[in-house]
Amino acid sequence: MLRMLGIETSCDETAASVVALDDAGTPRILSNVVLSQIEDHAAFGGVVPEIAARAHVEALDGIVEAALSEAGVDLGELDGIAATAGPGLIGGLIVGLMTAKAIAAASGKPLFPVNHLEGHALTARLTDGVEFPYLLLLVSGGHTQVILVRGVGDYERWATTIDDALGEAFDKTAKLVGLPYPGGPNVEKAAQSGDAARFSFPRPLRGEARLDFSFSGLKTAVRQVATAIAPLSDQDVADICASFQRAITETLEERVGKSLARFREVYPNAATPALVVAGGVAANKAIRATLDRLCAAHDMRLVAPPIALCTDNAAMIAWAGLERMRAGLASGEEGMLFAPRSRWPLDESASPMIGSGKRGAKA
Ligand code: KG4
Ligand code: ZN
Secondary structure (H helix, E strand, O other): OEEEEEEEOOOOEEEEEEEEEOOOOOEEEEEEEEEEOHHHHHOOOOOOHHHHHHHHHHHHHHHHHHHHHHHOOOHHHOOEEEEEEEOOOHHHHHHHHHHHHHHHHHHOOOEEEEEHHHHHHHHHHHHHOOOOOEEEEEEOOOOEEEEEEEEOOEEEEEEEEOOOOHHHHHHHHHHHOOOOOOHHHHHHHHHOOOOOOOOOOOOOOOOOOOOOEOOHHHHHHHHHHHHHOOOOOHHHHHHHHHHHHHHHHHHHHHHHHHHHHHHHHHOOOOOOOEEEEEOHHHHOHHHHHHHHHHHHHOOOEEEOOOHHHHOOOOHHHHHHHHHHHHOOOOOHHHHHHOOOOOOOOOOOOOOOOOOOOOOOOOO
C-alpha cells in the first residue's frame, strides 16, 4: 500500500489530500480538503494574485493537518509528498512547493513536483481507471486544451485557445450582463430561462482545418449586443446567456469533433476509447450533453470525473504523484531543487500561443 500527500495552491483553492494505492493497483481517496478563496476575491471580479498568495500562507498548514488527520495517516506513514509546481500564480506555487519541500525534508520522504495540468489529465484514471491512450478536453478559467494522453508524462497537445480560455469567456460574459463572479454557473442558470435563438453570436474558427479554439470574438459580440439594448431586463440577460451558451456548445461540437475524428484516424482499432473532460467548465450540463452526443457519434465514450475532482483539488495532485512513483519517475534530489514554474506546458514541444491562458481571471 502506497500513501501520497498532495498539495495544490496554484490558483485560488488551498487544498491537501491523501490518496492511497493498494497492492492490487486500486486507488482510494483517504481525504480531500479544499478551501476556496472565492469570497476573498469576489469584490474584485477575479482572482487577485497577492491576496491569493497570502491566503495560501495563512491556510495551508491547517489544511494539510486536516487532510492527514481525516485520512488517519501521520507523516511517517506517507510514501511521498506531491505538490503542484506549476503552471499557475507564482506566489501560490511558491507557498505550496516550499511547504511540500519542508515536509519532505523533515520526514525524509521523496518529493514529487507535479504539473497541475498532469493532475487534471490523470484524474480519470483515479476515478474511472481509464486506460491509455485517451483524449483530454481541459476547459477551465485558465486553460482550453485538447491533449492526447499516451502515458504518464507522455502528452501531445492537439489544440489550445489562441486567445481567451472558455471559462474566461463565461466569466467575461457574466460581467458584461451584470451577473456576479464566478460567472460560469450564473450564466448557465440564467440561460435556462432564455431564448437561445434571439441573438446570433459567432462560431469562431468554424470550418478551419486546425484544431484550436478562439473565444475573444464571442465576448466582443456579447458586449456589442449588451451595449445596444441596454438597460438589460432579466429576460434580456437570460436571452443573451442562452444565445451565448448555444454558440459555445455548437463551437465545441464542431471544434472538438475534429479532434475526435483525428483520434479515430490515429487509433483506428481502439475499442470505445475515452474523451475525458476536466476543469470547472465541465460542470456545465449543456456542454456535457453536447460532448456526450459527440462521443457517441465517434464511437467514443465521455468520461467526466465528479465535479469536485474536475475542479481544482489536491487529490489529483496526490494521484499524479502516485502515478509517477509507480512509473518509476521518482525525482530524488531533483525534486528538492525544482523551482516553481508559472508557465509549464504539458507538451513542451508544442509552440506557445500568444495570450493563451495568460489573461484569464484564473490564469
Ligand atoms: O477548474 P476551475 O475551478 O479553476 C481553474 O480555472 O483552474 O474552473 C473555473 C472556471 C471559471 O471560469 C468558471 O466560471 C467556470 O470554470 N465554470 C463554469 C461552470 N462552473 C464553473 N462555466 C460554465 N458553466 C458552469 N456551470
Ligand atoms: Zn485547474
